Amino acid sequence: MRLTEDQVNDIFDRTSSKCHLCHKKLSFKNYARYGKQGAWEVEHSVPRACGGSDRLNKLYAACISCNRAKGARTTRSIRLRRGLTRAPMSANIREAAKRWKALGGGLLGIVPGAMLLGPPGAVLGAALGAVLGHEQDPDND
Ligand SMILES: [Zn+2]
Known part of the structure; x- marks a missing residue:
């Protein structure tokens, strides 16, 4: 799925520029730049392999390492391992x-x-x- 720049922006802002899995700060300019400081990519909260969709509200910003490590596990199980229960809040919330x-x-x-x-x-x-x-x-x- 190709995302527009606006969509990538929205996804990044939704979690106040933090990884939705570990709450680490991400760097917007290092989108999809593996190995860079704060590198991140768009993550499917429900893996496509488990019937997850490409609907925009199921997409979240995540560190590339978190995303790759997650595999087909659920978001909930990954967050709980770190003692987290939800994604970071958006700026408005x-x-x-x-x-x-x-x-x-x-x-x-x-x-x-x-x-x-x-x-x-x-x-x-x-x-x-x-x-x-x-x-x-x-x-x-
Ligand atoms: Zn992370």
Whole structure:
């Protein structure tokens, strides 16, 4: 299957430029350049040998070494070996997840802040919790 440049771009962005199997950072310019730093290729989440299709939403960016090592095994079994349960998030989903974490962090900060410093502490604790929550990488959950 030939992919257009746009399709390759979409696939790369879908996992925030990380390998969907090991979450390692990939280099866009090293697409299909085996042996280069961050080299990657498009991977069929369901191997064609197992009835996988070429539909675009089944295609993911993967390190060339991950992809070759995967063979006909399932994505799930490869990710679980590394303690991962899903593909890295796309940029949009990451930002939404980070906002939720900021909200959660803010709520968590209110009580300890208030206990330490009273009402101004509650505001401070909420702000600090929100910043810390937002800084976390949602892929590391
Ligand atoms: Zn990988």
